[in-house]
Structure formats: C-alpha cells, structure tokens
Amino acid sequence: MNISFIKSKILPIATILIVFGLWFSPLNLGYFIVIIPAILVIISSFVENGKKGFKLLGLKRGTTSFLDLLVYAPTIALILFSAYYFFLIPFIGSLTGQDIDFSSFSDLKGNTSYALIMLVFIWISAAFGEEIIWRGYFMKQFNKFFDKSTISLAINLLLFAILFGFMHSYQGITGQIITGIIGFILALIFHVKKYNLWFNIVIHGFFDTFGLIAVYNGWM
Numbered sequence: 001m002n003i004s005f006i007k008s009k010i011l012p013i014a015t016i017l018i019v020f021g022l023w024f025s026p027l028n029l030g031y032f033i034v035i036i037p038a039i040l041v042i043i044s045s046f047v048e049n050g051k052k053g054f055k056l057l058g059l060k061r062g063t064t065s066f067l068d069l070l071v072y073a074p075t076i077a078l079i080l081f082s083a084y085y086f087f088l089i090p091f092i093g094s095l096t097g098q099d100i101d102f103s104s105f106s107d108l109k110g111n112t113s114y115a116l117i118m119l120v121f122i123w124i125s126a127a128f129g130e131e132i133i134w135r136g137y138f139m140k141q142f143n144k145f146f147d148k149s150t151i152s153l154a155i156n157l158l159l160f161a162i163l164f165g166f167m168h169s170y171q172g173i174t175g176q177i178i179t180g181i182i183g184f185i186l187a188l189i190f191h192v193k194k195y196n197l198w199f200n201i202v203i204h205g206f207f208d209t210f211g212l213i214a215v216y217n218g219w220m
Contacts, residue, residue: 007048012141015044019133023167031121038129041137057136058190058197069202077206080185084207085214088178100220101172108215115216122212127205134164134183135190136197157187182207 019037022029029036046053055061093099108115138160146152165180186200193199214220 008144011044011048012144015041016138016141031125034125034129034133038125038132041133045137056140057132058140058195058200059136060196060198063194063196064198068196068199073199073202074206076189077203078210080182080203081207081210084178084182085220088181089174089220092177092181093174096174096177098172098174100175100178101170102215102220104170105215108212109218110216112216115212119209119212122208123205126208127201130164131186131197131201131204134160135187135195135200139187139190140195153191157184157191160187 019040022037022040023033042053042057045057049056089100108118139156142152142156142159146156161180161184164183165176165178168176168179171179186204189203190197190200211220
C-alpha cells in the first residue's frame with residue numbers, strides 16, 4: 001500500500017468517519033461541534049493535496065467578483081430565506097403536523113449582545129464551517145470516488161442533503177426536512193457555480209443572518 005493510495009483513499013474515508021464520529025459521540029463539543037470537524041477536513045485536504053488543499057475545497061483565488069459576493073450571493077440568500085419563511089415552513093409544517101423547534105435559539109429573542117456574538121459565530125461556524133465540510137469536502141470527495149455522470153451527481157446532491165437535514169434533528173422533523181431542502185439547493189448552487197465555495201459561504205452566511213434577525217425579533 002503506497003503513500004498516494006493512503007492519502008487519496010484511506011485518509012478521506014477516515015476523515016469522514018471521524019467527523020461523523022465526533023458528531024455522534026457523547027462528547028459535548030458545544031459551539032465547536034462544527035468548528036473542530038471543519039479544521040479536521042482542512043488539515044486532511046492539505047495532507048492529501050499539499051498547497052492545493054484550499055483550492056480543492058473550492059476556496060479559489062480570483063474566481064469570485066465583488067458583484068458575486070456583495071450583490072448576487074446576498075440576493076440569492078434573501079430569495080432563499082423568503083422561500084424558507086413564507087413557503088417551506090408553513091407548507092412542510094402542514095404536511096408533518098409539527099412546527100419547527102426553534103427552542104435552541106430562544107435566548108436570541110431581544111438579546112442584542114448575544115445576537116451580535118451569535119452573528120459572528122454563525123459566519124464562522126455555520127457559513128464557513130458547514131460549507132467547508134458538506135460542500136467543500138464531502139461533495140468533492142464523492143466526486144473523486146465516483147464518476148461524474150448525472151446519476152452520480154443526483155446521488156451526491158440527495159445523499160448529503162438528507163444527511164445535512166438529519167444533522168439538524170434538534171429542529172424536529174419539520175426542521176430536518178426543510179434544512180435538507182436548503183442543503184440540496186446549496187449543493188446545487190455549488191455545482192452550478194463550478195465548486196466556488198466562497199459564493200456558497202456568503203449565501204449561507206446571509207441566509208443565517210436573516211434567520212438570526214427573524215428570531216431576534218420574535219418572527220420565528
């Protein structure tokens with residue numbers, strides 16, 4: 001077994017298993033539940049790919065314009081959040097008979113100092129961390145192991161959308177389904193934008209920012 005095989009095959013599989021192991025372990029990682037796995041996949045990418053570690057995660061230089069980051073991505077995030085708030089929440093809720101469980105965010109309501117702290121945290125953890133793990137690493141590794149056919153792409157999008165939703169089980173079944181749908185859309189955007197992770201990070205960050213504003217004001 002040569003070094004190349006270990007780096008390109010064994011290491012990614014081990015990394016993915018460790019990441020899920022951390023998520024399902026009895027360890028109480030708290031706010032670091034995403035940050036630690038994100039650091040792990042970044043290290044794994046560098047061990048496997050050397051100086052191209054960031055690039056192969058989708059963090060490419062010179063591929064994202066200011067219009068992408070300051071206009072297009074925030075606009076898409078606003079459209080996506082509007083669909084989430086006005087359509088997905090009531091529609092999926094009516095199908096399941098359950099509201100999304102937002103109790104984990106109850107401390108945000110009207111708490112300005114905590115909301116500002118969480119604003120920074122969601123950009124680091126949810127926007128950057130989750131996109132690095134789910135789109136930048138999981139999706140790209142799937143592409144590496146399997147062919148690039150339409151069927152493989154569909155499985156890739158659906159598999160990680162389902163798992164992404166499942167990992168948000170604290171929001172109840174309605175929250176899991178809706179988060180899975182949002183994850184599918186984010187994954188599709190990542191594919192359409194030729195695996196430009198910066199674009200996804202900004203969309204995810206603004207989407208969660210709108211959510212934070214909604215929870216802060218008691219709208220959710």
